[in-house]
Amino acid sequence: MLTSVKIIVHLAALLPLVWLYYGAINDTLGADPVEYVIHFTGTGALNILLLTLALSPAAKFFKKPVLIKLRRLVGLWAFTYAIFHLLNFIFFELQFDWRLLVSEIVKRPYITVGMMAFLILSLLAFTSINRIKRKMGKNWQQLHNWVYIAAIAVVIHFYWSIKSDIYQPALYALILLWLLSLRRSRIKVWLFK
Amino acid sequence: MLIKSKKPYQLSEAQVTDEQVYINRRQLLKSMGYIGAGSLLAKPASASPLDFWNSAEKSKFQYRKLDFKISEVSQEQLTPEAKVASHNNFYEFGLDKSDPAKNAQDFKVNPWQLSISGLVNKPLTLDYDDLFKRVPLEERIYRLRCVEAWSMVIPWVGFSLAELIKKADPKSKAKYVAFETLHDPKQMPGQRSRRIGGGIDYPYVEGLRIDEAMNPLAFLSVGLYGKTLPPQNGAPIRLVVPWKYGFKSIKSIVSIKLVDKMPPTTWNLLAPREYGFYANVNPDVAHPRWSQASERRITSGGLFARNRIPTLPFNGYGNEVAHLYKNMDLKRFY
Numbered sequence: 001m002l003t004s005v006k007i008i009v010h011l012a013a014l015l016p017l018v019w020l021y022y023g024a025i026n027d028t029l030g031a032d033p034v035e036y037v038i039h040f041t042g043t044g045a046l047n048i049l050l051l052t053l054a055l056s057p058a059a060k061f062f063k064k065p066v067l068i069k070l071r072r073l074v075g076l077w078a079f080t081y082a083i084f085h086l087l088n089f090i091f092f093e094l095q096f097d098w099r100l101l102v103s104e105i106v107k108r109p110y111i112t113v114g115m116m117a118f119l120i121l122s123l124l125a126f127t128s129i130n131r132i133k134r135k136m137g138k139n140w141q142q143l144h145n146w147v148y149i150a151a152i153a154v155v156i157h158f159y160w161s162i163k164s165d166i167y168q169p170a171l172y173a174l175i176l177l178w179l180l181s182l183r184r185s186r187i188k189v190w191l192f193k
Numbered sequence: 194m195l196i197k198s199k200k201p202y203q204l205s206e207a208q209v210t211d212e213q214v215y216i217n218r219r220q221l222l223k224s225m226g227y228i229g230a231g232s233l234l235a236k237p238a239s240a241s242p243l244d245f246w247n248s249a250e251k252s253k254f255q256y257r258k259l260d261f262k263i264s265e266v267s268q269e270q271l272t273p274e275a276k277v278a279s280h281n282n283f284y285e286f287g288l289d290k291s292d293p294a295k296n297a298q299d300f301k302v303n304p305w306q307l308s309i310s311g312l313v314n315k316p317l318t319l320d321y322d323d324l325f326k327r328v329p330l331e332e333r334i335y336r337l338r339c340v341e342a343w344s345m346v347i348p349w350v351g352f353s354l355a356e357l358i359k360k361a362d363p364k365s366k367a368k369y370v371a372f373e374t375l376h377d378p379k380q381m382p383g384q385r386s387r388r389i390g391g392g393i394d395y396p397y398v399e400g401l402r403i404d405e406a407m408n409p410l411a412f413l414s415v416g417l418y419g420k421t422l423p424p425q426n427g428a429p430i431r432l433v434v435p436w437k438y439g440f441k442s443i444k445s446i447v448s449i450k451l452v453d454k455m456p457p458t459t460w461n462l463l464a465p466r467e468y469g470f471y472a473n474v475n476p477d478v479a480h481p482r483w484s485q486a487s488e489r490r491i492t493s494g495g496l497f498a499r500n501r502i503p504t505l506p507f508n509g510y511g512n513e514v515a516h517l518y519k520n521m522d523l524k525r526f527y
């Protein structure tokens with residue numbers, strides 16, 4: 001059961017990427033494939049990240065503890081989409097202009113915040129390796145609470161990256177607030193203990 | 194990861210699109226001494242990868258071929274027609290760049306009225322047919338640089354803004370020119386809903402200083418690629434100011450008014466720190482949220498097109514327009 005669910009999750013995450021790059025390379029995704037892949041992977045990473053946060057409340061609500069077992073898997077896919085998002089930006093938008101990358105990270109608040117989120121997700125992904133997780137003991141949970149900070153940073157990153165529309169980021173902010181409010185007590189302990 | 198890089202100008206066979214057919218025909222016709230351009234129009238090369246999403250071609254919006262004086266052939270690779278007509282910032286029809294091509298196909302451009310009024314001795318009103326007749330049409334191939342750091346090369350058809358303004362005989366008190374887009378919430382979903390229209394107060398307004406407006410480069414376009422404009426590109430008539438960021442080139446214009454004070458402009462009202470009145474293309478003045486030092490030129494080619502090029506002051510039209518700003522600090526008047 002769990003194995004087949006995992007295979008479905010892998011396919012559901014992988015196939016859109018195959019479709020995306022097939023279309024982008026063949027220039028069938030609209031006038032600007034670069035913008036398309038950046039937006040697709042960015043939105044994808046955020047959606048999957050929120051899905052990760054939704055898994056344990058959903059497990060409780062539907063009484064399906066198996067969902068909790070998917071958290072690492074889904075979280076790693078959020079990170080994978082974020083990697084593609086960053087690589088799209090470096091390879092196709094900046095086209096390997098490393099100086100421009102550094103100056104963009106320093107000068108553009110929305111990129112700075114995105115980079116922060118990315119670094120947090122990288123740490124979480126790295127420490128999800130079983131051996132490291134065991135070594136970390138109690139600190140592991142401490143570190144992984146930072147996923148909330150990452151999610152908030154991504155929503156800010158989204159909001160700042162947009163020229164005038166606030167509805168989409170506002171919707172994401174609402175969903176995130178709701179997911180955080182489900183964990184009120186836990187977050188309080190973490191912040192104020 | 195292995196990146197197979199292809200020079201932007203090396204096109205594989207599958208990438209041969211309508212703009213090459215267009216250019217080749219044009220060269221042929223030119224060498225045969227044709228002036229009228231009706232016969233320039235070509236069906237897109239078959240099996241073009243762009244056909245897949247080129248809904249404009251299949252849309253019900255009616256296009257008409259135009260007669261015009263052909264311009265010199267550009268040294269730069271043109272942006273394919275299908276891309277020009279499907280990558281539009283026209284928030285009246287939605288925020289995504291692909292929205293206007295989807296949402297504008299029922300837009301009615303005939304009848305139309307364009308008034309030239311204000312500080313003029315002979316106010317004018319042009320109806321739809323006048324737009325194509327009052328001033329002889331010519332083609333201009335211009336670079337278009339968007340403030341979002343992408344650019345295109347587009348063969349517009351139209352006439353100098355100055356020619357039209359002169360016909361209205363401006364008074365000497367006229368110091369600025371104010372433009373206004375059609376306000377018709379019934380036809381423009383972005384004007385009906387703040388969510389679809391990005392929270393902008395419509396109608397969209399723009400402006401130029403009178404000497405900018407009278408510069409021969411400032412252009413009113415009624416067509417592109419030899420035909421009348423697609424609605425998503427600002428049919429039936431739009432401004433093209435090639436040395437300024439694209440948002441200055443206001444679409445679907447109903448009013449041109451000569452005034453004595455600097456008129457309000459839409460993006461400046463929305464975010465004054467980010468968008469100035471002048472908005473001259475300037476690689477040295479960054480937008481707060483992105484660098485303007487370089488741009489991505491949208492032509493043919495997919496994800497691997499190496500198309501990042503340096504941005505030039507005044508979008509490369511410095512010889513023609515730099516004198517307009519001789520004693521101005523362009524960092525302050527961005």
Ligand code: HEM
Pocket residue numbers: 038039040041042043044045046049078082085086089111114115116117118121154157158161162
């Ligand atoms: C590593 C550093 C990052 C960089 C350099 C970066 C860069 C960008 C860029 C260039 C855009 C497009 C802005 C525009 O078109 O105006 C963008 C949008 C976006 N990014 Fe990132 N990003 C980063 C990290 C992240 C992460 C970690 C996530 C999510 C987990 C994320 C999610 C998004 C979203 C949701 C959007 C909005 C997409 C849309 O407008 O449709 N970004 N980012």
